[in-house]
Amino acid sequence: MKKLNQLLPIDSDLAIESIYSDSRKVRPNSIFFCLDGLSVNGHQFIEEAIYKGAVCIVHSKDVSVKNKDIVYYQVKDTLKCLNEVACKFYDDPSQQLNMIGVTGTNGKTIVSMLIYQIAKKIMPFGYIGTHHVLFNKETCECEFTTPEIIFLQEHLRKMVNAGIQGACLEVSSHGLALGRVAGVDFDMAVFTNLSPEHLDFHGSMENYIKAKLKLFEGLRSDAVAIVNRDDEEMFNRISTLTKAHVLSFGIHHEADIQAIKIVLKLKETSFEVLYDGYTYPVKTTLIGQFNIYHILAAILALLQIGFTIEQAIEAIEEVDNIEGRLEYVETGHKFHAFVDNGHSPQHYEQVLSYASKVVGEGRIIAVFGSVGKREFKKRQVLGEIADHYCDHIILTEEDPRDEDTEEICEQIKKGIKKTKNVVITDRETAIYQAVEIANPNDIILILGKGEEQTMYKRRGQVPYIGDKQALLNAIEEVYGGEEDYEL
Structure with a gap:
C-alpha cells in the first residue's frame, strides 16, 4: 500500500491499495489510468472504474463531469505516467534484479529459457515470456509475450520478495512499441535476429526496427548488449546507438564468440566454440543451425553473470530440447x-x-x-x-x-x-x-x-x-x- 502523494504530485494522503488500466479489474482504493489502446479509449470507462472503487483517475483528455469525491489528475502522456507510478508502487523491482532482456524476430523464447534454466543453477533466477512467469516453484500464465506494465512490475516485485536475484524477460516489438518495458532497468540486452514480421502492426520495416532498437537505446553505459554479428545492419545500428558495452556472436563473421566446424544431424548438433583464442567442443540436442546462434547468445549472457566458458557449455549440453521449438x-x-x-x-x-x-x-x-x-x-x-x-x-x-x-x-x-x-x-x-x-x-x-x-x-x-x-x-x-x- 502507498499514499497517493507518494505516487503522484498531489496533496493527498489517500491510501492506494492497487493500480489498474483495465476497468474490469478495478478494486476499492485504486488508481485507474485511462489508457488509449489500439481499439479502446480508456476514458470511456471512468464511471465503471469509480463504481468499482477507484479513488483517483489519471487521464489525458478533459473529463466533463467529475465526481467531487474522486481525485482527478490530468497528464499529457498517461502511459508514461503509468510506467512511473507502477515503478513507485512496486518499489522499482527491476533495479533489485539482474535483468536480462531478449529481443529479435525469432529465438526469444529459446535464448531466454536457456539462460533461465542454466542461470538458476547458481542463483535464484526467474523468467517472464511466452505464456508464463516462472521462478522458484511458481508458475503463472501471462497473456502476452511481454506482459502489460502493471502485471510485469507486480511479478518482478513478487520475484524480489521471493529472493530471486536475476530474471530473463522476452521483449517483443509490441511490448517495446507499447511502452510495456519503459520502466524496466535492464542490465543486459540480447538481440537474436531480424526479419519482416508484425508489419501489420508496425506499418513498415523501419518502424519494426526502431521498436527493437528501443531496448538498446535505453541501456546504461555499464550494461551489456549481446548482438548477432551475422546480422550486419542491426549489429552496426545497435553498436552506434547504444551506450552499453557491445559483445557479439556469430557463425559467418568473426565475433567475440563464434561457432565453427558445424555438423547437423537429426537428433543432435555438434560444433566448436571459438572464444578468447581457444576452441571448445559442443554437442547438443538442440538441432538446426539457427539454434547454434541461440546457444552462442546464451553462453555470452551466462558468462556475464558468473559462469566460466566450460561451465556454460557443460550446462548447455545438459539442456533437453525446448518444448515446441523444433x-x-x-x-x-x-x-x-x-x-x-x-x-x-x-x-x-x-x-x-x-x-x-x-x-x-x-x-x-x-x-x-x-x-x-x-x-x-x-x-x-x-x-x-x-x-x-x-x-x-x-x-x-x-x-x-x-x-x-x-x-x-x-x-x-x-x-x-x-x-x-x-x-x-x-x-x-x-x-x-x-x-x-x-x-x-x-x-x-x-x-x-x-x-x-x-x-x-x-x-x-x-x-x-x-x-x-x-x-x-x-x-x-x-x-x-x-x-x-x-x-
Whole structure:
C-alpha cells in the first residue's frame, strides 16, 4: 500500500491499495489510468472504474463531469505516467534484479529459457515470456509475450520478495512499441535476429526496427548488449546507438564468440566454440543451425553473470530440447517427426533448410497454415518456401480468428507451384493425414503452433490439445501401438 502523494504530485494522503488500466479489474482504493489502446479509449470507462472503487483517475483528455469525491489528475502522456507510478508502487523491482532482456524476430523464447534454466543453477533466477512467469516453484500464465506494465512490475516485485536475484524477460516489438518495458532497468540486452514480421502492426520495416532498437537505446553505459554479428545492419545500428558495452556472436563473421566446424544431424548438433583464442567442443540436442546462434547468445549472457566458458557449455549440453521449438518427437516408427511453433518466413526457411540437409532418402511432409487477421502478405511467401523444400504439403488452420481457414490456405497455395498439396482445415485431421502417408525415413514437420494449448477461432480462444499430442494420438490411431515391422 502507498499514499497517493507518494505516487503522484498531489496533496493527498489517500491510501492506494492497487493500480489498474483495465476497468474490469478495478478494486476499492485504486488508481485507474485511462489508457488509449489500439481499439479502446480508456476514458470511456471512468464511471465503471469509480463504481468499482477507484479513488483517483489519471487521464489525458478533459473529463466533463467529475465526481467531487474522486481525485482527478490530468497528464499529457498517461502511459508514461503509468510506467512511473507502477515503478513507485512496486518499489522499482527491476533495479533489485539482474535483468536480462531478449529481443529479435525469432529465438526469444529459446535464448531466454536457456539462460533461465542454466542461470538458476547458481542463483535464484526467474523468467517472464511466452505464456508464463516462472521462478522458484511458481508458475503463472501471462497473456502476452511481454506482459502489460502493471502485471510485469507486480511479478518482478513478487520475484524480489521471493529472493530471486536475476530474471530473463522476452521483449517483443509490441511490448517495446507499447511502452510495456519503459520502466524496466535492464542490465543486459540480447538481440537474436531480424526479419519482416508484425508489419501489420508496425506499418513498415523501419518502424519494426526502431521498436527493437528501443531496448538498446535505453541501456546504461555499464550494461551489456549481446548482438548477432551475422546480422550486419542491426549489429552496426545497435553498436552506434547504444551506450552499453557491445559483445557479439556469430557463425559467418568473426565475433567475440563464434561457432565453427558445424555438423547437423537429426537428433543432435555438434560444433566448436571459438572464444578468447581457444576452441571448445559442443554437442547438443538442440538441432538446426539457427539454434547454434541461440546457444552462442546464451553462453555470452551466462558468462556475464558468473559462469566460466566450460561451465556454460557443460550446462548447455545438459539442456533437453525446448518444448515446441523444433522438438524431435519419438514416434516409435521409422519416420521422423518435429513440432515447431515458429511462424515467420525466415524461420520456415531455416527449419525446412535444416530438414533438407538431414532427410537423406526420405521425403519432407509439412503441415502448416497461417494466422488470421494479420500478416496477409507472408502467406504466399510461406507457400513458396515450402514449395522449394517439401515433397508433400498439408495446409490447415492456425489461429484463423474470424477468417475462413480455406481462404487462408488458398492464399498460401498461390506460392505452391510444383509440390503435392491438400487443404484439410481441421488441424488434428491434417496431422493424422501426415502420419498416414509417412514412409520410413520421411520427416514430418508440424509448424506454427508447437506446444500451444489454445486455438483462436471465430468465437474466440478455444482449447487445443497441442501439436505434439495430436501427433502422438495420430500415431496411436494409425498404427494401433504396433511397431513398423509388425505391420
